Amino acid sequence: MAYLEINNVVKRYDEHVALNGVSMHVEQGTIYGLLGPNGAGKSTLIRIINRILAADKGTVTLNGKQMTDDDITHIGYLPEERGLYKKMKVGDHIVYLGRLKGMTKADAIASMHWWLDRFDLKKWENKKVENLSKGMQQKVQFIGTVIHRPPLLIFDEPFSGFDPVNAEQLKVEILALRDQGSTILFSTHNMASVEEVCQQITLLNHAQVVLSGSVDEVKQQHKKNIIAVQTPDKIEPNPELFSILPPDPMKKQDTLIKLDPGVQVRDAINWLNEHYRLTGFTEVLPSMNEIFIETVKFKNTENNG
Numbered sequence: 453m454a455y456l457e458i459n460n461v462v463k464r465y466d467e468h469v470a471l472n473g474v475s476m477h478v479e480q481g482t483i484y485g486l487l488g489p490n491g492a493g494k495s496t497l498i499r500i501i502n503r504i505l506a507a508d509k510g511t512v513t514l515n516g517k518q519m520t521d522d523d524i525t526h527i528g529y530l531p532e533e534r535g536l537y538k539k540m541k542v543g544d545h546i547v548y549l550g551r552l553k554g555m556t557k558a559d560a561i562a563s564m565h566w567w568l569d570r571f572d573l574k575k576w577e578n579k580k581v582e583n584l585s586k587g588m589q590q591k592v593q594f595i596g597t598v599i600h601r602p603p604l605l606i607f608d609e610p611f612s613g614f615d616p617v618n619a620e621q622l623k624v625e626i627l628a629l630r631d632q633g634s635t636i637l638f639s640t641h642n643m644a645s646v647e648e649v650c651q652q653i654t655l656l657n658h659a660q661v662v663l664s665g666s667v668d669e670v671k672q673q674h675k676k677n678i679i680a681v682q683t684p685d686k687i688e689p690n691p692e693l694f695s696i697l698p699p700d701p702m703k704k705q706d707t708l709i710k711l712d713p714g715v716q717v718r719d720a721i722n723w724l725n726e727h728y729r730l731t732g733f734t735e736v737l738p739s740m741n742e743i744f745i746e747t748v749k750f751k752n753t754e755n756n757g
């Protein structure tokens with residue numbers, strides 16, 4: 453049993469089907485990427501998990517039990533549209549958010565101090581939110597999302613608006629929360645961040661799941677049988693085994709060979725070893741970005757005729 457189970461969820465807005473039988477199982481202590489182009493249904497699904505919307509059909513279970521409104525306290529949700537009360541003091545605001553999630557005042561204050569220290573924001577505790585830079589406000593909102601240590605965290609585009617240094621700091625905190633057992637659902641268009649933090653993904657397109665699995669599995673399924681070969685020699689194409697592709701501009705020293713259908717990596721490498729001086733080779737796996745574009749484009753072409 454997975455910690456969060458979404459089974460066959462259907463959601464319509466009038467005539468428009470926003471989710472058409474979506475299922476997704478998120479294991480405890482993992483980071484799960486919810487991906488998809490605009491309009492795919494991600495926000496609708498997140499709102500259903502958050503109990504802002506009700507599904508027309510299907511079930512959502514948390515830790516084996518059908519979710520109820522009481523489960524809201526078990527969730528920390530960082531929405532894409534950020535919003536804090538600008539006139540409130542930073543410390544008071546964080547405590548207020550913790551209290552909303554059922555923390556005692558003493559716990560909320562202790563936790564607020566711990567997190568402000570962690571993010572180097574201690575001296576801002578008594579300043580108004582409006583005096584903070586955008587990046588600092590984002591951190592305050594992040595703290596407000598995780599302060600009650602919810603077992604389920606939902607982050608919608610958590611890195612947007614962060615510079616690379618702050619994004620790295622946030623990533624470290626997200627990984628630490630996972631390592632402490634939090635289950636994290638992560639919605640983003642930033643495929644590089646998916647590769648860095650997610651173990652599993654589901655790709656939604658037109659209200660349906662079009663791809664799901666571990667990041668490694670998905671990459672293996674989409675590989676194009678390309679090998680990057682390191683050699684001082686100039687490799688010629690072999691009509692029975694492989695063709696030669698133009699070099700990757702970022703790795704010009706590698707020769708890219710594409711195996712013919714049915715050719716095993718081992719056979720091609722053995723042959724190359726006998727005929728050239730190989731110093732190394734690696735199988736080239738597609739990036740999540742390439743997989744996303746390929747899957748969504750293919751499906752959209754299919755749907756349009």
Ligand code: ADP
Nearest residue numbers: 465468470488489490491492493494495496497
């Ligand atoms: P995503 O978050 O993946 O961009 P959404 O869940 O926001 O997708 O939207 C899925 C589809 O449902 C879109 O076609 C959107 O236009 C439609 N939709 C979203 N909210 C509403 C609403 N309140 N009323 C009608 N249609 C909606």
